[in-house]
Amino acid sequence: MKQSNLHGEFFMQGNIACAEAALSAGCRFFGGYPITPASEIAERMAFRLPQVGGSFVQFEDEIASMASILGASWAGVKSMTASSGPGISLMLENIGLGIMMETPCVVVNVQRGSPSTGLPTSWGQSDMMQARFGSHGDYGVIALAPKSPQEYFDLTIVAFNYAEKYRLPVFVTSDAIVGHMTEKVYIPPVDELEIINRKYTNKKPGDYQPYTIEPGQWVSDFAKAGDGYLYHSTGLTHDERGYPDMSEACHIQLVNRLIDKIKMNVDDIILLEERDLDDADVVVVTFGTTARTVVPGINLAKKKGIKVGFLRLITVWPFPEQKIRDLAKHVKGFVVPEINMGQIVLEVERCAGGVLTKSLPHPGGGIHDFKDVAKAIEEVAYAK
Amino acid sequence: MQELRVKISGFGGQGIILSSYIVGKAAAIFDGKNSSMTQAYGPEARGGACSSQVVISDEEIDYPLVDVANVLIAMSQEAYDKFLPILKKKGILLYDTDLVKEVQIHNEIVAKAIPATRLAEEMGKKIVANIVMLGFATAQTKISSYDAMKSSIKESVPARFIELNMKAFQIGYDYIGD
């Protein structure tokens, strides 16, 4: 018998929708630490997890929170934490461990105005590069950016699925606007949701090695603590047995695979929303709630007769390089509005191959004036 | 129906956020429309002032914030002073007669007043002033149908207070605006 989740149509806050999505996806452990504007997720999980046989622990800090969800995952339970910029900074150490040990879990970053303590109650999108490069070292990463409570729900499910499929901590990079926004959210019964569960090994103890990659796979099958496999896992560079191996050859192989398992599967991972791209002269590349707040500006530019295309990165990481390269062949240029001082624009610029790319930065705490958005589009459209 | 942008403002403890939630829920769940509610952020949330906002539309809502409002509900003088400038031409201002005393109404907007807090006090429960105001707003604007608003209130308040809130809603709904 399948258990039922909370399902139906609700007028629900984004952060609550995120927590309900986690529960629907099968998350049964949450370790967290309070922080504005993400605390509603922890509060909801504290309330809901005991109802479904799961556990909630409020830790002494975000470092412990992140470490705990890795431990829970290795014990065989889907797990999540949620925080905002300052907390994510502390989590990055163990996000790196999760990357290295290849631990499925979900990390929600409800972004606020930064740097440092910044604007606790206001919004920003300035942790996008932190999500990509924040932990030390080279690795592949997945980050999903919702624009509405409904999508916050949907993408949190997707994040859990990607985490299981590619064995890594997956980011949901929302922000204070969508976190505290309340809209209609439809939650289907759990058996109507597409949910990927963990793939456990069918090998016998003794035959199983925790990091042996079968042909045609990018990650290994799982064994959880307590199942008699008596395996080892480490944050050190390791071989197929999970044993430390300090050789250059082993390191090259491991680091490449951590990157390639994402890079070679971009078609599966990348989700985009595309509007009016076919005959566009100018393409606005946007993500998260900014994709909504810039619409009046796009409409104003359209009224002035400019053919404006709209590309929304639902998956921000991995970045849709090929999409930008393809568009660059026939558009005059790109405009990239974001609530940061120009992060995703660097990626667009990198792939645009010299095609005009205009950054429309905003440091946070407010949103772009729609007239500025229209003006930027015009500048690109009429650039010599 | 065109997009309706609603700003509800007052001070902490008046149930301002709950009011927006009820308005948004009435539209999204009971009137079959789309609605988007966002809370006050940043400096708006300081000094006891409190505001929240709802956008209601038949279409998908792209822009969720309320920089210009079709409907402004003011439950304090500060709220009135602060948000009157964002009210559109032909917009509707609803305010609490006893809490917003310095009013300069110009003929580009429609202004209606109700002593919501006093009416609630007369019921013996000052706390339902926001529901009295929502009843009034339901009658005076197009933010919600009568049934949708009632259903939304019923689902949003504690069970033991439903009757009280229904009464408050009706008092506001029946009030002929000043």
Added chain:
Amino acid sequence: MQNKIPTHPMEDYLRMDRMPHIWCPSCGLGSIVTAFMKGVKNAGIDLNKLALVSGIGCTGRVAGYVKLDSYHTTHGRAIPFATGMKMANQDLTVAVISGDGDLFAIGGNHLIHAARRNMDLNVICVNNFIYGMTGGQNAPTTPLGAYSSTAPYGNYEQPFNLVGLAAAAGSSYVARWTALHLQRIQDSIEEMAKKKGFCFLEIISPCATVFARKNKGGTGLDLLQDYKRRSSIDHNADPQKIPLDMDGEIVCGVFVNDEKPTFAENVEKGTSRKVKEHPLYVQDRKDQEV
């Protein structure tokens, strides 16, 4: 023809394919690992259900050598990692073995909070008074006046008294032994494995390579003889009153052995009725596993 290699007595419990280990000659860790494995075996727990978590450092490498589900995590974070494991699966016995620097410097906050919650973990701290793996830097346990590579004029800091700290933070079980007390260690590990709640064991362990070298302590054997000379057993000692220094008495014993509800028990007690009455409560939990 090759001669038959004699069987190692601990072969069933160690990853023999990882031998030789990286620890220095005369380090206490080898015999501590043996005592640990014997202790948990004597406790009669299913070793398939025992998970071992380590942090970083010499002691952090223990996880790599034992034939258990074992996790070598980040510096200082073994306890929260272990907490996640325990809360995800209460059927597991979860042990943490790490060093004094890992558990009390960078991981100190996690330790006191896990003890405060009475999280059902067995934490073994191997205290060698110094950072061994990184080359002999100052630790939060380095005695006042002792030399380390970052205290070239002698340590200026008061060290932590680990048993005092663990007891004050709320541990259910607190003990201290030296690496010489192998039978006692084994018995304590057995007791801890059987016991609920946050159990803490400090093991004073010789580091001839850096601590003794910097402090004219002689060889590993000299250090053990020093422990023999300095140590005494007093189970009734107040753990707050038995700090360690360079040359004084090393009071050993089991100082705290209390019965009190664990975190998980408090959760169950606190939420069960309220949760079960809630309309969202899911009764059938069999299919919750992923």
